[in-house]
Amino acid sequence: MIETRWLDGEEQRTWRTFLMAVHLLDGALDRQLRHDAGIPHAYYQILAMLSEAPERELTMTRLARLLRSSPSRLSHAAARLETDGMIRRFKRPEDRRTTIVEITDSGMKALEEAAFGHVREVRRLVFDTLTHEQVDQLREISESMLGALDPQGEEPRYPDPEDPRATD
């Protein structure tokens, strides 16, 4: 029998404030990107991840894992992004099960253009409101939660050092 305590007053306040902030932040980022760049935040992240990958390409499965996306979700998203000419999908003879996704020049351009406004918004809504100490704290808190949310989740990240692209 598992005992489950209710949230105490302090936790309650924290939880509701956190939920509200996240809810509004999500909406704000998505709205800004859709309005200024015509793509949802999730699609921006797909492009960003691809832009940092070696050769600017990844298999669908690998990309899905990096983004913690379901294969299905990525597949739908890829269909749309491909129609828009931002990515290209193709197969290689080595393993004909896998599909390679590659970000196109047009996709890179769209990403770079979108990045300006996006980063400005992230700054305005998050980093400008926090002290350096709080940024530290937020990272540690997020890492703690990730431990419970994504136990086996490491996966490399291709951190392209000096590149003002895709800063998200």
Next chain:
Amino acid sequence: MIETRWLDGEEQRTWRTFLMAVHLLDGALDRQLRHDAGIPHAYYQILAMLSEAPERELTMTRLARLLRSSPSRLSHAAARLETDGMIRRFKRPEDRRTTIVEITDSGMKALEEAAFGHVREVRRLVFDTLTHEQVDQLREISESMLGALDPQGEEPRYPDPEDPRATD
């Protein structure tokens, strides 16, 4: 001309970790509630807010404001929740523009049953992974972000003191 700095390494790490954690947390909470209680997290929040309101009722507009929801979104949600018998909508003669939403006994029951598993999940994924200090920090960070996200957002909250219902 507004200058926009890119995110530095520290901020970059924080931002990605935070985004990932929030993305996974959102998915986990929604999945748990849909699976165990048959309602999405957003609908749980509607029921929770109503359960704490005086007389268990609010106008659509007031409820939407409390939840930072668009009227449209709430209207769609209310249609579904009403079909499911969890809420009831009606008009009062005083102002025939406004619609009053009331949570039904059935809705209260569903909420109470859903709350157990939900709170367990929130504990497991969030509060159990954080120290008391970090909970403090997370609240302060969330409040800071809220300041930028929701400038004029106060709105009362009906904090029902000693009640193990709707702890979310």
Next chain:
DNA sequence: CGAAAACAATTGAACGCTCAAGTATTCTGT
């Protein structure tokens, strides 16, 4: 070898959210 399992990706239906438009009611100012 060959059958079964594992893997990679896609598809379609259901659903919730967004946005723009629409209906109905009440308030405002002259």
Next chain:
DNA sequence: ACAGAATACTTGAGCGTTCAATTGTTTTCG
């Protein structure tokens, strides 16, 4: 009083996500 503005809510189309089912390909191993 009454036209126009403001308020309250609803509706429908479009889109992204989820889930379950499906197709095609490679691996495993008896």
